[in-house]
Amino acid sequence: MKLFGYWRSSATYRVRIALALKTLDYAYEPVNLLKGEQKSGAYLARNPLGLVPALEIDNGAVITQSLAIMEYLEEVHPSPTLLPADPVLRAKARAIAASIACEAQPFMNLGVQTYLKTEGNFDDVALKNWLEARTGAAMAAVEKMLAETAGDFCAGDAPTIADCCLVPQMFGAMRFGVDVSGLRRMNEIYERCSKLPAFEKAHPMNQPDAVKG
Ligand SMILES: N[C@@H](CCC(=O)N[C@@H](CS)C(=O)NCC(=O)O)C(=O)O
Numbered sequence: 001m002k003l004f005g006y007w008r009s010s011a012t013y014r015v016r017i018a019l020a021l022k023t024l025d026y027a028y029e030p031v032n033l034l035k036g037e038q039k040s041g042a043y044l045a046r047n048p049l050g051l052v053p054a055l056e057i058d059n060g061a062v063i064t065q066s067l068a069i070m071e072y073l074e075e076v077h078p079s080p081t082l083l084p085a086d087p088v089l090r091a092k093a094r095a096i097a098a099s100i101a102c103e104a105q106p107f108m109n110l111g112v113q114t115y116l117k118t119e120g121n122f123d124d125v126a127l128k129n130w131l132e133a134r135t136g137a138a139m140a141a142v143e144k145m146l147a148e149t150a151g152d153f154c155a156g157d158a159p160t161i162a163d164c165c166l167v168p169q170m171f172g173a174m175r176f177g178v179d180v181s182g183l184r185r186m187n188e189i190y191e192r193c194s195k196l197p198a199f200e201k202a203h204p205m206n207q208p209d210a211v212k213g
Contacts (some may be wrong), residue, residue: 018201030209
């Protein structure tokens with residue numbers, strides 16, 4: 001398998017965590033978002049949306065969208081599982097993952113932010129307020145969802161796809177200055193996950209394309 005991604009991409013980070021939790025080997029091909037490599041013809045042939053991640057599997061097929069990639073990994077490599085056994089909790093783990101991936105993260109996306117700055121004349125303050133209003137609000141909603149589902153992790157007492165999404169979301173939100181201080185459960189789970197070797201391995205700073213300093 002080959003993962004096309006970018007060290008600081010939260011969507012790529014989700015997939016790296018899932019791969020590490022399942023102890024799967026893969027090659028990593030960096031796609032430099034700041035250089036626009038995601039919009040190159042070669043990359044668009046893999047993912048017409050021009051977004052990372054993309055996972056090329058051994059028969060040459062390419063899977064895009066981090067949630068679809070994690071579901072694929074779960075189906076092909078079911079152990080250790082990244083979904084709770086109980087069907088309701090399983091659905092809720094998926095709902096938390098989707099709430100982060102579809103309702104919180106998209107507003108932090110490079111392309112969206114660049115458009116707002118260049119076409120919408122957003123300055124730094126307007127951008128920060130907008131991020132709080134959209135990403136911050138979605139994260140506050142996830143915090144409420146966790147009241148019902150969380151044990152040691154987002155959905156019960158083992159890491160699931162919800163945790164694969166939560167950790168990169170917290171990392172990205174902090175990077176963009178979104179106030180996460182009131183999200184008690186999310187902070188606790190973030191701290192707990194961060195101590196696990198799989199999450200550490202997947203951390204942006206531990207990737208070959210990380211820019212240090
Ligand atoms: N829904 C997609 C989101 C992917 C996404 O937003 N990728 C970002 C990095 S986290 C990206 O490639 N941005 C490049 C750009 O906006 O040009 C997924 O979950 O895979």
